[in-house]
Amino acid sequence: MIAYPDALSLLIAATPRLAAEHVALEVATGRVLAADIVSPLALPGFDNAAMDGYALRMPAAGRPAGHAATVAAMHAAGDSTAAYPGAEACEIATGARLPEGFDTVVPVERCAREGDVVRLLRDETPGLNIRRAGSDVAVGEAVLHAGRRIDTAAVMLLAAVGIAQVEVMRRPRVAVITTGTELHADGPLPEGGIHDSNGPYLAASLARWGASIVARSRVPDTGGAFHAAVRAAQAADADLIVTTGAVSAGRFDFVPTALASLGARELFHKVAIRPAKPLMAARFDGGPLVVCLPGNPIAVATGYRFFVGPVLRAMAGMPPERPRRVRLVEAPPVREGLHHFQFGAWDTVDDERVARLLPAQAAYRIAPFTRADLWLTSSDTFGDHADAWPLDPADAP
Incomplete structure (x- = not known):
């Protein structure tokens, strides 16, 4: 038997990296970035107020409590006005661009206003309560890197820097074949029958990853039916075929022989692991990779998590996972x-x-x-x- 690290190395070495494609940001959640994202602009794009209050021109020594200033205007978020020449103070809203020459925002609760005059309620120092341009993201900064899965936080950042389309890895095309004459879908079971749990589990897991399931079949313990299912997966242009059952050494474990007769090249068969020891992997020249899992449900879960999962990462250009x-x-x-x-x-x-x-x-x-x-x-x-x-x-x- 081959050791797990050696088996995984052989499998990843045989895994092709998928091509990239461009998609709109609104449908990119869950996809994997194919290239670094370099910000075309700064965040914030300009100095702005961190809270509602009054923007002041403040000397280096600051202003003492009781200082009074005439309020020139109300400056709101989105206002295009950039300057108030000669003014010492203006009312300002959170997020509003700091007018030229103003360098401090005093919160409204630390001020008293009477008419057009605002008075400071405590000593104030310069430079407070300003969000500086580029303090979050600088122009030209690589903010997200290739191999990163796009989550909702990444969507927020990409939208904020004005990126409407992203380059992502193509979704892997996967076929699922479950073997076993005893397997049935939902409904009444015949004597000796069991419900197929492996097929729904793999379909759900692959969908959660973001794979496209291009073929899915449940076949009896006959080589002919399995041959047809593999051919259908190849015709569907699958990148990966995942099978369950019939991979050990019993009379009905026909998968290794069937794959060989179809032209697949065995990478390994039987791994020193528990569970899922009979696991096998093969590759069609110029065609799909095949990962064959034993039939017991937790052997399937183990094989998916620690063999199929790394294959999907490698296809997406993601780095190896670290525990x-x-x-x-x-x-x-x-x-x-x-x-x-x-x-x-x-x-x-x-x-x-x-x-x-x-x-x-x-x-x-x-x-x-x-x-x-x-x-x-x-x-x-x-x-x-x-x-x-x-x-x-x-x-x-």
Whole structure:
């Protein structure tokens, strides 16, 4: 069996990077930037008032309490007027451009006004309550970098600097094939039948990532049906095919042989991990990458999170994901020689945030997945610490 780091290296080396495309900002949420974003303007674009109050021309020594000045005008946000020659004070609104020659804004609650005269209620020093031009973003500054997933914060920034279109990576085109004569959709089950949970899980996970699912099929345990499903995925121009089941060494585990007969080149088969040890990867020359997951639902979840997830990142030009190192409440007994993937939950011990492994985990048990906060992984054995990962690769930075 190949070790997990070696298997992942082979898989990423065989993963093609997708092309870029331009999309409108309003539909860019969730997409991955293909190039750095360089700001065409400064934020703020001009010196402006940080609060409602009075703009003053202030000497270096400041002004004492009781100082009075005549208010020349009301200066609102968006006003085009740039100067009030000879004036010492003007009323100003939050966000309004600071008029020429004015250098301080005194909050309205620290002033008393009578008619056109404003009086300071306390000593004031120069330069206060001004948002300086470029203090947030400078012209020409790289504000977002290639490989960054566009979230709502990024949308706010891009809109603020006037960028209406962004260059993003093309969405990966993915086909999903679940195998198993026993699998059925919702509705009454025949004797010996089970509901297909792997197909809906993968479809939901891939959609959350932002992939386009170009083909999805459920096939019985026959090579002919699987052949047809793979051909359909190729015809749909899939970049990646994800299969579940029929990948081990039993009588009905036909996937490795079927893929070879279709012309796929095996990258590896069987990885020293738990769960999902029978996992396989292959590649069609000039065609899609194939990741074949075992059929047990948590083996599918493991394979998606720690094999398919890294492939999707590599396709998008994103850097490798880095885990967080956490302390465990208790180290569980595990099999040596394997890379272990288990569900964990956050806990607190002596004001320290720690993690604990959830009980009763097995490749067929789905309920612990629904109670988990994170994945915990460790090579060989879990000691006092483990690597922590978000449950879904779409949540990773």
